[in-house]
Every structure is written in C-alpha cells, then in structure tokens.
Amino acid sequence: MSTVSTVNGGISFWYADRGTPTPREPLPGDSTADVCIVGGGYTGLWTAYYLKKAVPFLNITVLEAKFCGYGASGRNGGWLYNGIAGRDRYAKLHGPDAAVRLQQAMNDTVDEVIRVAAEEKIDADIHRGGVLEVAYTPAQLARLKDFHSVEIAFGETDRTLHGARETSERIRVNGAVGSTWTPHGARLHPAKLVTGLADTVEALGVTIHESTPVTEIRPKHAVTPYGTVRAPYVLRCTEGFTANLKGQKRTWLPMNSSMIITEPLPASVWDTIGWEGRETLGDMAHAYLYAQRTADDRIALGGRGYPYRYGSATDNDGRTQPATIEALRELLIRLFPTTAGTPIAHAWSGVLGVPRDWCATATLDRSTGLGWAGGYVGSGVATTNLAARTLRDLIQQDSGQSGPTELTALPWVNHRVRRWEPEPLRWLGVHGMYAAYRAADRRELTSPRPGTDRIAKIADRLSGRG
Numbered sequence: 460m461s462t463v464s465t466v467n468g469g470i471s472f473w474y475a476d477r478g479t480p481t482p483r484e485p486l487p488g489d490s491t492a493d494v495c496i497v498g499g500g501y502t503g504l505w506t507a508y509y510l511k512k513a514v515p516f517l518n519i520t521v522l523e524a525k526f527c528g529y530g531a532s533g534r535n536g537g538w539l540y541n542g543i544a545g546r547d548r549y550a551k552l553h554g555p556d557a558a559v560r561l562q563q564a565m566n567d568t569v570d571e572v573i574r575v576a577a578e579e580k581i582d583a584d585i586h587r588g589g590v591l592e593v594a595y596t597p598a599q600l601a602r603l604k605d606f607h608s609v610e611i612a613f614g615e616t617d618r619t620l621h622g623a624r625e626t627s628e629r630i631r632v633n634g635a636v637g638s639t640w641t642p643h644g645a646r647l648h649p650a651k652l653v654t655g656l657a658d659t660v661e662a663l664g665v666t667i668h669e670s671t672p673v674t675e676i677r678p679k680h681a682v683t684p685y686g687t688v689r690a691p692y693v694l695r696c697t698e699g700f701t702a703n704l705k706g707q708k709r710t711w712l713p714m715n716s717s718m719i720i721t722e723p724l725p726a727s728v729w730d731t732i733g734w735e736g737r738e739t740l741g742d743m744a745h746a747y748l749y750a751q752r753t754a755d756d757r758i759a760l761g762g763r764g765y766p767y768r769y770g771s772a773t774d775n776d777g778r779t780q781p782a783t784i785e786a787l788r789e790l791l792i793r794l795f796p797t798t799a800g801t802p803i804a805h806a807w808s809g810v811l812g813v814p815r816d817w818c819a820t821a822t823l824d825r826s827t828g829l830g831w832a833g834g835y836v837g838s839g840v841a842t843t844n845l846a847a848r849t850l851r852d853l854i855q856q857d858s859g860q861s862g863p864t865e866l867t868a869l870p871w872v873n874h875r876v877r878r879w880e881p882e883p884l885r886w887l888g889v890h891g892m893y894a895a896y897r898a899a900d901r902r903e904l905t906s907p908r909p910g911t912d913r914i915a916k917i918a919d920r921l922s923g924r925g
C-alpha cells in the first residue's frame with residue numbers, strides 16, 4: 460500500500476467524493492432575526508430545522524464562517540451512534556436514573572436522524588448495521604467486557620457480546636479475541652448529510668449566510684465584519700472552532716482527529732474481511748480507532764494523530780501530518796493484512812470540541828438569551844440532533860410557548876464547567892495524555908495480563924476523563 464499519491468487535506472474525502480459546495484451569499488449588512496445561529500454544522504442546522512418545524516413563521520438566520528459542513532460535520536467517520544460524552548459523569552452527578560434517560564434519548568436519536576433523513580429525502584448513504592467494537596489484546600478484552608456490562612446497566616439490553624469466532628463471522632479483524640455489538644448505530648456519508656440538511660432548512664425558509672465569520676457573540680448580538688445580526692436568542696454552535704471567538708479561548712479545547720480512506724477494495728479482498736453487515740467498527744484501545752465500510756466499498760479509518768495545536772489553533776483546511784497518515788495506514792494493515800496492496804486515496808483531519816470535564820452539554824442562559832451546544836468530544840453525529848431538539852424546547856419554554864419537556868429535564872442540560880488551563884499547560888497536558896495512551900496501547904499489545912495499563916489509568920485521572 461502506498462501513500463505517495465494520497466491527497467492530504469482539501470477539507471475531507473467526503474467533499475472530494477461529492478464536490479465542495481459553492482458558498483451562499485455572505486451577510487449583506489446589519490440585520491435582525493428571532494434566532495441567530497452561529498455555525499452551520501449539524502448542531503446549527505438541526506437546531507434551525509427543529510425550530511422552523513415547530514414555529515414556521517420564526518425568522519432564523521444561520522451565520523457560517525466558510526460553508527455549511529466545513530467543520531467536523533463534513534469530515535467525520537460517519538458513525539451515527541448512541542454514545543454521548545459525559546454520560547457516566549452525569550450518572551455520578553444526577554444519579555443513574557437520569558443517565559439511563561439520557562442514554563434512552565440517545566438510542567432514540569439514532570432512529571430520529573434516520574427518520575428525518577428519509578422524510579426529507581436526504582440521501583446520505585445511511586446503512587443501519589449497528590456498531591461493532593472489538594478487542595485484540597487481553598487488556599482490551601477485559602475493558603470490552605466491563606464496557607458491555609456498563610452499557611447494559613444503562614438500559615441497552617439489546618447489546619450482545621461475542622467471542623473470537625462470532626466476531627470473525629461479522630468482520631475478520633486480525634487477532635480479534637472478542638467484540639460487543641449494539642443495534643443503535645448506522646454508517647453514513649457525513650458531507651451528504653450536512654449539505655442535504657443545509658438545503659432542507661433553506662427550503663423551509665431559514666436564511667443562511669456563508670463566508671461570514673462571527674468575531675464576537677454578546678447578548679442579542681452576533682458581530683461579523685459585514686454587519687451585526689440582532690436577535691433575542693443567539694446560539695453558539697461552533698464546537699471545535701469556539702476558541703476563535705472573542706472571550707472563548709479556553710472554553711472548549713480543539714482536539715484533532717485524523718482519517719484515511721482507501722481506494723475501493725476488490726471483491727477478493729472483501730472475501731477475506733467479511734463486513735457484509737457494514738457495521739461501524741471500533742476498538743478498545745486508549746487511542747481508539749473508528750472505521751466504516753463505505754457505500755462504494757472503501758475502508759475509512761480514523762484515530763487521534765497529533766492531538767492538539769499550541770494556543771488552541773484550529774484548522775488547516777483538513778491537512779494532517781504525514782506521520783499520522785503512516786500510523787493510520789499501519790493500523791489498517793495490522794487489522795486487515797490483505798489491504799496492504801491498496802493505495803490510500805485521501806487523508807484529512809478535523810477538530811472536535813472538548814470541555815474541561817469531557818461532558819457534552821446543551822444550554823440556554825435565560826438571563827441573556829445566549830445558548831450553546833457542543834463539547835461532544837468524538838461523539839457528535841447523533842448527539843447534535845438531540846442537542847438541537849433540546850435547544851428548540853429550551854427556547855420554546857423561555858418564550859412561553861411550552862413548559863418543561865422530557866428533553867429539557869435531561870442531565871446534560873445547562874451544565875457548566877470550568878475553563879481549560881492557560882498555555883503552556885494545555886499543550887503539555889494534552890500531549891502528555893496522548894503520549895501516555897499510546898505508550899499504554901503499545902505495552903498492552905505485548906502484555907498477557909488482562910488489566911488496563913497503569914499509565915493509562917494515571918492519564919485518565921490527570922486529564923479529568925476518568
């Protein structure tokens with residue numbers, strides 16, 4: 460397999476595949492709206508969608524710095540699944556019943572995204588094959604079994620546990636010793652979903668201005684170089700790019716995740732791999748991987764490469780480090796040795812938002828009308844939809860159109876957390892944490908013991924993750 464002809468960056472393969480959209484017109488000058496949404500990713504667009512569906516006469520403006528889907532929503536691994544960052548911490552803070560309700564809402568969210576995509580005729584290559592997570596070391600297997608039991612305790616009673624043979628009947632991952640599978644997941648084409656969503660909300664009457672960076676958000680104002688939008692509600696939906704806004708440098712840390720994708724694999728290679736169910740595929744490593752079999756029979760695989768840029772710098776139009784491409788390629792061949800002769804077509808990276816306690820939230824500050832949702836870490840494809848319906852309910856409640864709902868009572872709503880440390884502590888902390896995870900993964904690969912490596916346990920505690 461070669462990376463010589465690999466395209467690096469260009470936002471993502473998903474746009475190379477479907478074409479980069481021509482940006483809509485920028486904001487022409489000062490204007491007003493009932494709700495102004497900053498950021499045209501899944502969070503902003505789903506929020507516009509549900510608000511407009513609930514109150515069709517609402518005047519909603521979306522302001523997007525580049526084009527809708529420029530961020531993580533157009534670059535991700537296409538795992539639509541029921542994971543939400545922070546559930547276990549929310550169980551500790553609000554009790555297990557609240558966390559079970561949150562998990563149930565996430566299970567339902569996977570169905571909701573699939574339902575709306577079908578209803579709005581958004582063809583995003585969605586295939587509901589569930590999520591398969593595999594273990595290939597004794598330590599990973601021990602974590603996998605714990606993970607499986609915990610998920611069942613949170614109400615996922617339809618989750619199943621498999622030994623090596625059953626795992627290989629689904630996907631033949633080299634050296635896999637076990638797996639857990641949940642039906643609450645689907646594979647999709649990220650850019651097709653986000654561009655379809657933008658077209659859908661525009662057709663509903665939402666105004667979208669692209670090439671319009673917001674420099675500052677303050678109560679009832681979203682300020683851009685071309686004018687200011689005044690609105691009673693201003694929603695920040697900027698996830699990994701939040702640090703670029705005035706006053707938000709240390710709110711959510713922009714963490715990088717990188718991906719590679721192969722050229723389409725021939726049937727002879729698929730015969731050795733299986734994967735007919737097109738489950739999304741992950742592992743139980745500390746620096747974990749995520750992968751999918753695409754509609755056109757490629758493997759897309761991602762993981763953390765270079766995790767964080769100094770000073771919360773965010774983007775390079777998706778370019779990633781050659782060393783990261785090489786590391787992901789080696790991982791792919793380790794998992795699927797028969798892919799060794801297939802070229803890597805494209806590599807890219809994107810940023811996700813990480814709060815100091817690694818807990819996602821959907822929040823509306825009723826005293827200012829400012830709202831935000833995010834901090835999804837690496838689990839936002841479905842969570843953004845739950846966040847959007849929650850922001851809709853919070854705004855409707857605040858404006859007296861409805862009372863509290865099941866969604867506004869979920870434990871992640873209106874959660875606040877302290878900011879990240881100033882530099883150089885942020886850089887040292889994140890790089891130290893991922894160096895520790897990589898070291899722990901290497902040690903677990905050769906260790907016969909089932910326990911999680913102690914370096915990873917220390918890193919979990921120090922990072923605020925454990």
Ligand SMILES: Cc1cc2nc3c(=O)[nH]c(=O)nc-3n(C[C@H](O)[C@H](O)[C@H](O)COP(=O)(O)OP(=O)(O)OC[C@H]3O[C@@H](n4cnc5c(N)ncnc54)[C@H](O)[C@@H]3O)c2cc1C
Binds near residue numbers: 697840
């Ligand atoms: C490589 C990668 C792989 C991932 N894989 C998965 C996965 O398989 N499954 C999963 O569940 N999650 C995954 N995630 C996470 C998931 O993609 C995100 O959580 C989700 O897309 C977040 O959507 P968002 O709308 O909140 O943010 P984004 O999609 O990042 O959108 C934010 C938007 O705001 C715009 N913006 C930023 N600043 C401003 C400003 N000042 N003014 C105006 N506009 C602005 C940006 O241009 C961008 O379009 C992955 C993320 C990455 C990076």
